[in-house]
Amino acid sequence: MPHFNVYTIPGSPYARSVLAALIEKGAEFKVMALAPGEHKREPHLSRHPFGRMPVLEHDGFLLYEAQAILRYLDRLLPAPPLTPTEVRAAARMDQLLNICDWYLFQGVANVIGFQRIVGPKLAALVPDEAIIAAAMPRAHAVMAELSRLLGEHRYLTGEQMTLADLLTGAIMDFMIQTPEWSALSAGRANLAGWLARLNTRESFQSTTWERVERLAKAA
Ligand SMILES: N[C@@H](CCC(=O)N[C@@H](CS)C(=O)NCC(=O)O)C(=O)O
Numbered sequence: 001m002p003h004f005n006v007y008t009i010p011g012s013p014y015a016r017s018v019l020a021a022l023i024e025k026g027a028e029f030k031v032m033a034l035a036p037g038e039h040k041r042e043p044h045l046s047r048h049p050f051g052r053m054p055v056l057e058h059d060g061f062l063l064y065e066a067q068a069i070l071r072y073l074d075r076l077l078p079a080p081p082l083t084p085t086e087v088r089a090a091a092r093m094d095q096l097l098n099i100c101d102w103y104l105f106q107g108v109a110n111v112i113g114f115q116r117i118v119g120p121k122l123a124a125l126v127p128d129e130a131i132i133a134a135a136m137p138r139a140h141a142v143m144a145e146l147s148r149l150l151g152e153h154r155y156l157t158g159e160q161m162t163l164a165d166l167l168t169g170a171i172m173d174f175m176i177q178t179p180e181w182s183a184l185s186a187g188r189a190n191l192a193g194w195l196a197r198l199n200t201r202e203s204f205q206s207t208t209w210e211r212v213e214r215l216a217k218a219a
Pocket residue numbers: 012013014015039051052053054064065066067101
């Protein structure tokens with residue numbers, strides 16, 4: 001079984017999606033924990049010149065950008081498959097991964113999730129209500145679109161879980177912990193049902209912030 005190292009500050013949803021993919025694939029891995037701030041200094045900048053996380057290390061091969069890592073793992077470890085074979089479902093998965101990068105994380109999760117959860121936990125930040133309020137229209141637009149795309153399916157692209165569920169679910173699991181979730185989920189019960197379904201999976205249960213902190217200490 002190949003061995004994988006994942007560099008991250010515990011709590012990162014992008015890293016969580018990679019850890020969840022490794023668990024779905026039954027792969028062994030280590031969490032190589034970074035302390036807050038370490039991601040902006042060497043040696044991490046040599047792994048990731050843009051100072052972000054996660055970074056995957058596999059037999060001397062370093063890779064950053066969660067989408068690239070997720071697709072690498074899915075090609076390298078084909079069972080169980082996490083990309084649909086049907087071309088339109090695969091296109092939908094690709095679209096959702098980009099929705100995560102461009103609209104869900106940027107301007108929504110990295111604002112509301114940061115103000116409510118990450119900043120207070122890592123830097124004793126007091127949430128800025130005006131910044132959160134300004135992000136809400138975009139957050140509603142993203143939730144409306146995710147809810148529309150999910151429809152009545154079990155997972156975002158159909159009945160099969162894909163890479164899109166892992167990344168979107170990891171980011172959305174932050175949103176459901178915020179007080180804004182009640183407004184954002186109103187009339188969008190399918191989103192809460194889908195997240196509950198994901199949270200029954202070992203890959204999600206074993207990759208909460210607390211569990212990743214414990215994995216990092218054990219590494
Ligand atoms: N497009 C990147 C985004 C990664 C990203 O933004 N990660 C966040 C944590 S979830 C991060 O590194 N934040 C630290 C920072 O921006 O300084 C990817 O897919 O890997």
